[in-house]
Amino acid sequence: MGKLHFPLSAVAAAAAVLCSVASAQTFQRLGTCPTLGCILPPDQQDFLAGQYFDIRLEVHAPVNGSEATDGRPDENFTFTVGKVGDSAQPATEFFGVDEPELETWDFSWYEDLFAYDDDRASVVNVASKAYRRVALYEPGEYEGVLSYNGTSTTAYWRVRDLSETRKAKNVLLFIGDGMTTNMITAARLIAHKQINGRYQSTMAMDKFPVLGHQMTHSIDSFITDSANSATALYTGHKSTVNALGVYRDSSEDTFDDPKVETIAELFYRITGGHVGIVSTAYIADATPAALTSHTSDRGEYGAVVDSFVHGIVNYTWTEWSGPDVLFGGGAEQFCPPSQGGETYMDLNYYDVFRDAGYSVVSNNTELQAASDSDRLLGIFTTSTMTTWLDRNVYTDNLEGSENSPDCQGNDATDQPGLKNMTLKAIDILQTRSSADDDAGWFIMSEAASVDKQMHILDYDRALGELLELDDTIKASINHLRELGELENTLIVVTADHGHGFDVFGNVDTKYLNAHDDPRKKRNAVGPYERSGLSQYINTGDLRYGDSNFPSNWSPRYTLAEGFGANPDHRENYRVHKNGPRLPAVNISGFPEEEFFVNPEDAKSGFIVNGTLPVSYDQGVHSLTDVPVFAMGPGQEIFGGVYSSIDVFYHIATALGLSRTSPPETETNNWGKKYGSKFGYHHYTEQNPRYGPPAQ
Template identity: 65%
Template sequence: MKADFLAGQYFDIRLEVHQPRNGSEFIGLPLDEQFTFTLGKKGEEAKLVTEFFNLEEPNLEKWNFTWYEDLFARDAAMKTLVNVASKAYRRIALYEPGEYTATLNYNNGSKTEATWLVRDLAEERKAKNIILFIGDGMTTNMITAARLIGHKQVNGKYQSLMAMDKFPVVGHQMTHSIDSFITDSANSAAALNTGHKSTVNCLNVYADSSKDPFDDPKVESIAEIFHRLTGGHVGIVSTAYIADATPAALVSHTRLRSEYGAIVDTYLNGVGQNWTKVPLDVIFGGGAEQFYPSELGGVTYQDKNYYDEFAAQDYQIIQNRTALLSASNEEKALGIFTTSNMAKWLDRNVYRDNLNQSLSPTGDETPALDQPGLKEMTLKAIDILETRSGDKGWFLMSEAASIDKMMHVLDYDRALGELLELDDTVKATIDHLNSTNCLKETLILVTADHGHGFDVMGSVDTHYLAAQNVDRKKRNLFQGLMADPDRRENWSVRKSGPREPAVEIEEDSDDNYANPEDGEDGILLNGTLPVENDQGVHSLTDVPVYAMGPCQELFQGTYNSIDIFYNMATCFGLGRGKPSTEE
């Protein structure tokens, strides 16, 4: 195993020794007869980890788990039982740059080695602020398609360009993770925020095999390091439910991204265990059901009313666009504008009757008719952060979440509308920062966490297609490059709301077919995914990185997703070759 670390970045170590049921089992021998763990810098003598970090030996933990060794075992329902002995070393850091070798000796002669690289970064701060825009699931092909529908052409030449097109630096990042070529939004966001690859569903942890999703070894995030070392202020904006993976990755640490209630509690109270707490200045998005208690239909951590919990810690509570625009810039702000994900740009601005499909954040089950967009949330977040941070600076993550969510359901029109809204937000942000003289001291990044398979292969005469009675006569264009369920395509806007491409014909069968009520005048296309899938999936494609401002040159070329973290850390001057006074 190989891993990179920022000098001074806190992390945990979890040691696990596995013994399958058909092997020898632990019988209570002293720990040093079961396994030992040493760490040493290249060229220097290795030491026991307790000596290296001056730690007390932690308690030995034991548990077991079951797993399928291969697909044949899964089909035969034959699980293997594995016994585990483990120890965890919490909140440690490496301060001296260089290469280290970590060695686990176990089972009377077995050995596993890991190579760790502590990167040598300058401590000079070059940017006061950083804005990280995430177009969730956004690829270069989608940007091309959005430009096509959003900007006028004459004689094959665009008469205007997207804001992203005007950035001085463009690069590409590789998105694959530890356990899968194809990432989800949790481990891909974790890589951007910590500089460490992880596994599917993990937020800023290395997955272990324990039953507790909160005891996995943690890695400190860019937001946590920035606040701990500089006192800088942090904000989160998303058009998703706010406990979703991408916003959660700024400060959450769990193996299961689905622990929404605990994630909301983390925003307010931190993760505990002597870990860095970030007092977030701004939290804007959807997901009200994780804030109001069960008596109103919510599902919250310990059934608390988190509107009350946040208000008790001096947050102003904002629940609609009108209140957002008039909110104080002096106070911390929690803005929750709907249950679940926020309404899409197309429905907020064109098909407004569809807003009846969004529910109020109060829990009273009335429609959420007064929702802000990404631009309004982002500009207000900047104003609050700028007002409250003083000379300490700020870090803001702003996510256009439903590019991804609409690509999943093959609703390309809404997905591209979300992408155009992101680009409009980027343009407005640049103009706003320029008007307040903050632009020159702010690094602006626009990238994605992963991609989706998508391209434009031609155009469709939808009127002609709908008039044909024979499916084969409708096949006058390339069908595209996607990993999709069965569906019907007519390549037309779904005016009644977001698309549902595939459904179960027989309830609880996990067998999905093309939705007979979707694209009825279109062509039936066979899916390429297992039949239990009712949506499209992510892809392996590299995703673009646009950079403007201090350190923009660091983001040129093609590199791994973890380098986004290290480049931001460089720009903030967060590398520490020796323990800080805080420690």
């Protein structure tokens, strides 16, 4: 039996829509496939003209369960494609590709939580084919028809009609991972002073001329993760939780899912533009990964790192030669296993990048000293980089972090912040682009730990990360202005999803501490007029030049903050001075997957029981639309409310990446540059050893 996974569309079978819907939601057979014939990309998908993608066809034959058939999928299925209104052709003719080989597999899933508890799996046999690296050039509506077992599934696809005229030379895309409007409001409150209701300064984001909202939901679930949402932002295609740059299919192989070309790949292939990738996460994390990776499992960290430098080599795919800069944490996927890392093919990826022409730096001093002319890899910590609060206020926490990028258990005490990394990225990209006929650049800069700290309910650290992002935006705008590139650069700031966070008043921590009764402690909370003004500003000694951060992180009156959902935990609404919070823990004697209030966390507080499954030791993502701030050439189309995929189409429009006819040399220039260099052509078959997906 194949991999066990958990999908089923809301509409299980055409003939039994209503009853199936009612019983398939927590798990889905394959979210994008309500019938038994599956086309990926599925119905209702948009494409950039000329964007490369793969097609996966699957015919499902459930063996048991509510959809049971004879268990034999039709292996003689056919697939035709055509513009709506034109005659359809077999896909091989339409795309000019060879007929792919038939693949078969099986997988199993659970119809609901009762089946899961009882381990009553439903098994599905599958017949499948995949067409690799095709494209649609002519704008308009297309129709793909999968015929099987005397029935058929139709997918309508739309190629958007976008200008090919480039408006922006450069794009600087900032992503505040997990950042919502609510969090921006809270960060403003603790870092910018008010007098009589007037802010004396505001966030850099607040000054952007154009504001939009994007809807973050997945293709098959209304809550997304960062892999899936990054895929939407970078490719114009929504996908499934944990998927990077692919539509998730039902096969066990996490590297054979149908791919879609990303904004980085398109920008490089079509314009020869330069790409930079910056994140405060371990660099194999989803948001940076989705620029070059194509896998249904974001947990394939080693392969992700390989894709940064080599692109995709297991199938015919687009050109890619590596970013000009790659800055972040995550040495654990660079140090060879002999030094404690876990790398793709057990290689030393510092060496792999050096062999590919990269200089390598491992701390801020080296970063600042590095040449602006050379490609640069900067890996500054073993895993996720240390938060702004610990690097700048509670600096003792840097000691004993054992987080150095040599994976030797030393402390990474000289880490750059997001601002250091982003400004250096701009310098290098600008220098190298200028030396390359002013080809222009695309930089993605991610404040990853807004999300990571919100997950662990560490409000202070999360808001510190958000303020560091805002400070980076401000500094980047000033720096681009100095370089004379501001007017050539489209700057977009957005998020990939939210957390259900908000501020609802203040807390008199002195009063809270003075009482033992949990109900008395709650009376320390001051809503409405009792919230008063922010005491984080101008009430302490910390100063940061022209950057706006709180001057006092532990005033008597703190913010009362909370989430729509949380694990069991305790709240005392005080900054966690000894390092990031651990709200919930497993307790000896209980099942490993069950979590309770951490007895060591927020000891002076009162207990808040959780609203999440007890297997969650941290918070989860939420539904809310997230903001998009835009300034620069092409900004005007970023206003209003739209889908996350539109961020991709808007950026592609600004860069003029739409191509309504194939490049003349197309068949000779892809997939060859690095394909044989390291002797591997299929990730999974050789190396299917990466762990389960992370969130």
